[in-house]
Amino acid sequence: MPPTDANPTAAVLIVGNEILSGRTKDANLPHIAETLGGIGIVVREARVVADVEEAIVSAVNELRARYTYVFTTGGIGPTHDDITAECIAKAFGVALERNPEAVARLERHYGDPRQLNEARLRMANIPAGGELIDNPISAAPGFRIGNVFVMAGVPNIMQAMLDGILPRLRGGLPVHARTVSCGLAEGRVAADLGALQKRYPELEIGSYPYFRRGDFGVSLVLRGTDEGVLDRAAEELAGIVRQLGGTPIVTVGSKG
Amino acid sequence: MPPTDANPTAAVLIVGNEILSGRTKDANLPHIAETLGGIGIVVREARVVADVEEAIVSAVNELRARYTYVFTTGGIGPTHDDITAECIAKAFGVALERNPEAVARLERHYGDPRQLNEARLRMANIPAGGELIDNPISAAPGFRIGNVFVMAGVPNIMQAMLDGILPRLRGGLPVHARTVSCGLAEGRVAADLGALQKRYPELEIGSYPYFRRGDFGVSLVLRGTDEGVLDRAAEELAGIVRQLGGTPIVTVGSKG
Numbered sequence: 417m418p419p420t421d422a423n424p425t426a427a428v429l430i431v432g433n434e435i436l437s438g439r440t441k442d443a444n445l446p447h448i449a450e451t452l453g454g455i456g457i458v459v460r461e462a463r464v465v466a467d468v469e470e471a472i473v474s475a476v477n478e479l480r481a482r483y484t485y486v487f488t489t490g491g492i493g494p495t496h497d498d499i500t501a502e503c504i505a506k507a508f509g510v511a512l513e514r515n516p517e518a519v520a521r522l523e524r525h526y527g528d529p530r531q532l533n534e535a536r537l538r539m540a541n542i543p544a545g546g547e548l549i550d551n552p553i554s555a556a557p558g559f560r561i562g563n564v565f566v567m568a569g570v571p572n573i574m575q576a577m578l579d580g581i582l583p584r585l586r587g588g589l590p591v592h593a594r595t596v597s598c599g600l601a602e603g604r605v606a607a608d609l610g611a612l613q614k615r616y617p618e619l620e621i622g623s624y625p626y627f628r629r630g631d632f633g634v635s636l637v638l639r640g641t642d643e644g645v646l647d648r649a650a651e652e653l654a655g656i657v658r659q660l661g662g663t664p665i666v667t668v669g670s671k672g
Numbered sequence: 673m674p675p676t677d678a679n680p681t682a683a684v685l686i687v688g689n690e691i692l693s694g695r696t697k698d699a700n701l702p703h704i705a706e707t708l709g710g711i712g713i714v715v716r717e718a719r720v721v722a723d724v725e726e727a728i729v730s731a732v733n734e735l736r737a738r739y740t741y742v743f744t745t746g747g748i749g750p751t752h753d754d755i756t757a758e759c760i761a762k763a764f765g766v767a768l769e770r771n772p773e774a775v776a777r778l779e780r781h782y783g784d785p786r787q788l789n790e791a792r793l794r795m796a797n798i799p800a801g802g803e804l805i806d807n808p809i810s811a812a813p814g815f816r817i818g819n820v821f822v823m824a825g826v827p828n829i830m831q832a833m834l835d836g837i838l839p840r841l842r843g844g845l846p847v848h849a850r851t852v853s854c855g856l857a858e859g860r861v862a863a864d865l866g867a868l869q870k871r872y873p874e875l876e877i878g879s880y881p882y883f884r885r886g887d888f889g890v891s892l893v894l895r896g897t898d899e900g901v902l903d904r905a906a907e908e909l910a911g912i913v914r915q916l917g918g919t920p921i922v923t924v925g926s927k928g
Contacts, residue, residue: 433878436715437847438705439893439926440880442698445720449694459692461727464701464718467878471717494859495879496866535862570881593693603750606791610752622689622723623751624696625826637695670695 423588423641424484426452428462429475431490431500432569435464443571444489451578456588456641457485467491472503480507480564485585487578490569492558494535500566501559505543508561515542518557525555550580560584589641594650595672598662599633601625608656609636616649618642637670679844679897680740682708684718685731687746687756688825691720699827700745707834712844712897713741723747728759736763736820741841743834746825748814750791756822757815761799764817771798774813781811806836816840845897850906851928854918855889857881864912865892872905874898893926 428448434440442464449459460483465471472491479486491500505512518540526532539556542548549558549565551573558567558577567577598605602623613621619640626633636653640646654664665672684704690696698720705715716739721727728747735742747756761768774796782788795812798804805814805821807829814823814833823833854861858881869877875896882889892909896902910920921928 433876433895434880434893434926435701436705436718437709437849437895437926438702438715439849441702445691446694446697449692453693459694460722462692462720466716493879493881494862496862496869497878531859533859533863535866536859538862570883572883591693593695603787603789603792606750606752607789610791613752620689622753623749624690625749627826627828637690639689639693670690670693 423456423458423591424586425460426457426485426487427479427483428459429472429479429486429488430462430464430569431467431472431488432464433467433497435490436466444569444574447571447575448487448489448578451582452585453591455582455585456590457585458588458591467497467499469499469503469506472500473507476504476507476564480562484563486564488564488566489574492539492556492566492568494539494556498538501541501543504546504561504564504566507564508543508545510544510561512541513544515540515546515548517548518542521548521551521555521557549577552576552580591639591641592643592646593637593639593668593670594646595667595670596636596638596650596653596657597633597665597667597672598636598657599631600657600660600662601632602634604660605634605636605657605662608660609653612649612653612656616640616645618645619649621649635672637672639670679712679714679847680842681716682713682741682743683735683739684715685728685735685742685744686718686720686825687723687728687744688720689723689753691746692722700825700830703827703831704743704745704834707838708841709847711838711841712846713841714844714847723753723755725755725759725762728756729763732760732763732820736818740819742820744820744822745830748795748812748822748824750795750812754794757797757799760802760817760820760822763820764799764801766800766817768797769800771796771802771804773804774798777804777807777811777813805833808832808836847895847897848899848902849924849926850894850902851923851926852892852894852906852909852913853889853921853923853928854892854913855887856913856916856918857888858890860916861890861892861913861918864916865909868905868909868912872896872901874901875905877905891928895926
């Protein structure tokens with residue numbers, strides 16, 4: 417995938433039975449992907465695993481060996497099914513320790529010491545060598561160890577944690593997008609689109625049919641790091657669509 | 673995870689750059705998970721991979737070795753970025769062949785032979801030995817080979833394909849759920865919840881805090897195959913919540 421070979425890569429590891437059962441629709445992957453893409457870090461893979469030690473440990477170890485960064489969500493709360501921190505410690509072969517700074521943050525947050533029960537104190541257990549990730553919403557921190565960033569699963573907490581992490585990451589050239597939408601069926605555009613991809617190997621070109629409100633058509637999305645090249649290719653593609661009898665709508669970004 | 677050890681398992685493999693870029697929010701995993709759960713097939717893992725041959729081939733081979741069934745979505749359309757069928761053929765070490773029955777279906781669908789161009793005919797390329805999966809919406813079929821079911825990425829087409837597949841699957845005892853919701857913070861319930869999980873090793877108990885419309889609380893979800901046990905455990909948990917000063921709301925299913 418040529419546009420992004422030079423970019424740092426990332427994997428997202430979503431920990432949680434509730435996603436695998438269908439109870440909860442994950443909202444974190446799109447947010448993480450778009451946020452990282454904006455600083456030139458390309459999400460290459462995502463996995464959803466159950467709250468099961470072996471599954472979490474092996475996924476973490478596979479992904480951290482393969483990508484520049486790994487971002488995990490979920491499983492760092494106070495209940496028995498929150499086992500991410502101990503699994504990360506196992507994956508790295510280090511001890512899980514009660515982190516004094518994390519304890520201090522929880523003490524400040526809960527005020528009354530009776531509120532800070534043993535279950536909540538578990539949220540201060542951090543793998544040895546881990547560096548805390550701030551949680552401005554509910555205090556219980558995430559952490560970074562090696563190239564793995566461990567975050568909460570609740571979306572607004574995860575988003576706040578990610579905002580705090582961003583300045584620590586090594587980014588790359590931001591990935592930009594142009595979208596050419598039209599009412600043609602994708603099968604009509606396919607041959608010319610494949611030829612365009614061959615002429616622009618530095619871009620990643622995707623074709624996404626849509627069916628909405630009785631309307632159908634296709635969004636053709638071009639991605640790359642050079643906006644000049646993107647604009648040129650989008651203009652060419654708009655010409656192709658016109659030649660096929662369609663009416664192209666060209667937008668900046670990938671949502672068109 | 674005791675409730676489901678006897679159940680057949682599944683993995684979902686989502687193929688598509690558009691999910692990894694954050695452009696498109698996957699809607700297929702929750703639908704597949706809930707549908708399979710209803711017939712006692714438990715989704716144990718999901719992966720999202722890019723439209724890249726090596727990534728698709730290795731994910732398919734890892735997952736099909738590990739789970740009873742693998743369900744893939746995406747990458748079976750007519751454009752250059754649709755490479756799932758050829759990747760599945762590679763993963764199984766078989767040829768990719770133009771399937772006469774698939775061609776016949778496309779011919780019927782498009783009517784005018786000029787409409788059925790080479791790009792669209794690619795959608796009739798099926799790994800040797802593959803068995804077609806009906807597509808009642810846009811004709812281009814999915815297929816099954818071994819324990820892998822290859823489906824479209826567009827949600828309504830995927831759902832129709834899955835409906836057609838269900839009768840061919842070996843299910844297990846359906847997994848049922850009860851939810852006990854309350855306005856308590858999960859850290860207050862955590863210790864008693866962990867003890868309840870120990871008393872009911874045959875259930876899978878999860879704790880999901882929520883923050884909605886200024887309201888916060890926690891949904892405690894119990895899953896298992898024995899509804900009598902579920903009702904008993906849910907009643908016990910409601911008692912625990914009451915003792916902690918909360919007002920439990922018990923619902924059937926996992927959405928409460």
